[in-house]
Amino acid sequence: MSVLSDLSLLLGRAFESIGLDPAHGSVLVSNRPDLGQFQCNGALAAARQARRNPREIAASVVGRIGDDSRLADVSLAGPGFINLTVTDDVIARYVSAMADDPRLGVPAVSEPLDVIVDYAGPNVAKAMHVGHLRATIIGDSLKRLLRFVGHRVLGDAHFGDWGLQMGMLIVAAREHLPDLPHLDGDFEGPYTVPPPITLADLQEWYPAIAARVGADEDVATEARRATRDLQSGRAGYEALWEHFVRVSRESQERDFADLGVQFDLWYGESTVRCRLRPMVDDALAAGVALRSEGAVVVEVAEPDDKTEISPLILETSHGAFLYGTTDLATIAMRVDELDADLVLYVVDARQAYHFEQVFRAARRTGAAGGAGMEHIRFGTMNARDGTPFKTRAGGVLKLQDLIGMVTEAAIARLEESDLAAGYPEEERSTIARQVGIAALKFGDLINNRTSNYVFDLRRFTSLEGKTGPYLQMAAVRMGSILDKAVSRGLVPGPVLPPAAEVERRLMLRMLQLPEVTGRAVELRAPNHLAEYAYELASDFSRFYEACHILTESDSQRRASWLALVRANRCTLALLLDLLGIEVPERM
Numbered sequence: 001m002s003v004l005s006d007l008s009l010l011l012g013r014a015f016e017s018i019g020l021d022p023a024h025g026s027v028l029v030s031n032r033p034d035l036g037q038f039q040c041n042g043a044l045a046a047a048r049q050a051r052r053n054p055r056e057i058a059a060s061v062v063g064r065i066g067d068d069s070r071l072a073d074v075s076l077a078g079p080g081f082i083n084l085t086v087t088d089d090v091i092a093r094y095v096s097a098m099a100d101d102p103r104l105g106v107p108a109v110s111e112p113l114d115v116i117v118d119y120a121g122p123n124v125a126k127a128m129h130v131g132h133l134r135a136t137i138i139g140d141s142l143k144r145l146l147r148f149v150g151h152r153v154l155g156d157a158h159f160g161d162w163g164l165q166m167g168m169l170i171v172a173a174r175e176h177l178p179d180l181p182h183l184d185g186d187f188e189g190p191y192t193v194p195p196p197i198t199l200a201d202l203q204e205w206y207p208a209i210a211a212r213v214g215a216d217e218d219v220a221t222e223a224r225r226a227t228r229d230l231q232s233g234r235a236g237y238e239a240l241w242e243h244f245v246r247v248s249r250e251s252q253e254r255d256f257a258d259l260g261v262q263f264d265l266w267y268g269e270s271t272v273r274c275r276l277r278p279m280v281d282d283a284l285a286a287g288v289a290l291r292s293e294g295a296v297v298v299e300v301a302e303p304d305d306k307t308e309i310s311p312l313i314l315e316t317s318h319g320a321f322l323y324g325t326t327d328l329a330t331i332a333m334r335v336d337e338l339d340a341d342l343v344l345y346v347v348d349a350r351q352a353y354h355f356e357q358v359f360r361a362a363r364r365t366g367a368a369g370g371a372g373m374e375h376i377r378f379g380t381m382n383a384r385d386g387t388p389f390k391t392r393a394g395g396v397l398k399l400q401d402l403i404g405m406v407t408e409a410a411i412a413r414l415e416e417s418d419l420a421a422g423y424p425e426e427e428r429s430t431i432a433r434q435v436g437i438a439a440l441k442f443g444d445l446i447n448n449r450t451s452n453y454v455f456d457l458r459r460f461t462s463l464e465g466k467t468g469p470y471l472q473m474a475a476v477r478m479g480s481i482l483d484k485a486v487s488r489g490l491v492p493g494p495v496l497p498p499a500a501e502v503e504r505r506l507m508l509r510m511l512q513l514p515e516v517t518g519r520a521v522e523l524r525a526p527n528h529l530a531e532y533a534y535e536l537a538s539d540f541s542r543f544y545e546a547c548h549i550l551t552e553s554d555s556q557r558r559a560s561w562l563a564l565v566r567a568n569r570c571t572l573a574l575l576l577d578l579l580g581i582e583v584p585e586r587m
């Protein structure tokens with residue numbers, strides 16, 4: 001049990017004993033540390049409900065707490081706030097329990113769920129660009145966090161590999177390589193020689209053909225026809241498509257590996273292709289889908305809607321299945337085959353309307369079963385002028401180039417600060433890569449995910465302030481204190497009550513971990529972890545400056561401090577791991 005939950009229990013009983021809801025006893029870390037370490041504001045809400053005076057309620061609650069030996073001070077403030085301060089012995093006891101616990105005091109959930117995190121969403125023929133970055137970084141962190149608290153989590157890349165885009169690429173291939181056997185309707189295969197088409201070709205072809213499909217109805221018809229032929233199993237097209245999929249995926253997996261991101265599933269929209277026809281037919285037969293102007297749609301409007309939500313189109317009048325159709329079938333697959341209880345879609349806020357339609361359709365058609373679906377939306381990464389981040393030439397910046405940029409900047413920083421100097425070349429470049437990626441990820445995750453933020457290379461790579469590199473340095477420093485201790489034969493010992501205010505502050509900070517992770521899970525918001533990691537590292541650094549650990553002459557005190565260093569090192573390593581940030585061995 002954490003200190004907050006124990007204090008909440010104590011206060012809850014006091015509320016209950018005067019006939020009020022124990023939920024009012026909820027205790028928080030104080031936002032006025034000068035008045036107390038913790039506070040309970042429940043008397044105010046209780047008073048509103050009971051139409052009584054909040055200060056009187058607070059006073060009776062305080063009376064009921066009596067003299068609990070854990071509390072050093074209880075006071076009333078303002079209209080009915082209860083301030084609490086615990087004894088130093090109690091702080092030491094909780095910190096000691098945390099330090100001995102492999103989970104650092106964070107409870108595992110009592111009912112683990114099967115969770116799918118749908119994130120990144122790369123597409124065939126497109127190199128990944130900055131738009132995929134936030135989904136990847138946030139999704140990966142949520143996956144790690146949910147797994148840490150005990151859920152069974154699978155991360156799925158949900159590859160965009162089906163639909164009209166594939167037909168468009170086939171049309172483009174026909175224009176560029178008309179003699180390709182894959183395109184010859186009379187040739188029956190086998191297709192032993194892979195088509196001479198690289199990802200660079202696809203990337204070049206795609207925007208051009210997409211523009212022409214938009215402008216020229218004949219080209220659009222041709223693309224639809226090719227899509228339909230592919231979807232009905234034309235062998236040459238299928239072999240060609242498999243090639244598109246392979247070259248795209250190979251490059252994207254390299255990008256993900258550079259970011260330290262791995263997927264448990266690399267399913268695509270095409271994974272559910274056999275479900276599409278029967279799903280649409282069943283929905284029609286069941287009457288949840290209907291024909292409208294030649295298309296098949298599911299009505300999703302609800303009486304309380306403030307704005308109109310139009311029906312989800314399952315099949316167009318041309319007989320094509322759309323993005324929403326594969327999303328709907330994918331939900332059914334996740335529920336039927338993967339037993340999903342909860343699916344999180346970590347996708348750009350601009351797709352909010354799409355997900356609203358799809359979730360509603362999934363509930364109406366029964367595709368979702370009892371599973372929860374949430375759109376974990378996020379804002380954009382902008383350039384300094386507030387517009388979405390682009391290359392100098394105004395093009396979309398490729399992820400690979402962005403990773404190159406942050407790594408370069410990290411190298412410069414390390415040189416500037418004389419870090420990693422004299423290390424073998426290979427280690428230096430590993431460190432630079434780790435620091436660059438940390439800068440990128442932390443620069444993203446420190447923001448509330450729904451806000452936009454400005455990509456600021458100098459700030460992100462700084463070794464001071466709220467940055468990934470600062471936290472890496474802090475973790476490395478903690479590690480090196482522990483290493484030095486080992487080399488001097490010093491070992492951590494029992495945690496003593498704090499001797500100084502900086503130490504007390506640090507210990508109280510450590511004890512916030514369970515609530516912080518709880519909040520991050522509940523709000524699906526890694527920024528709470530990022531913020532806390534920074535606060536912890538700063539409190540540690542103040543402690544470290546004031547308390548000279550290795551040279552402390554009182555051996556029990558020294559051993560206690562070493563135990564604090566070790567627990568802090570574990571906590572920071574955990575937090576950075578949850579943020580997807582690696583810690584170099586040394587810097």
Ligand code: ARG
Nearest residue numbers: 118121122123158160327347
């Ligand atoms: N491939 C999509 C895109 O680039 C993102 C996929 C998001 N996930 C989903 N289930 N729709 O916009």
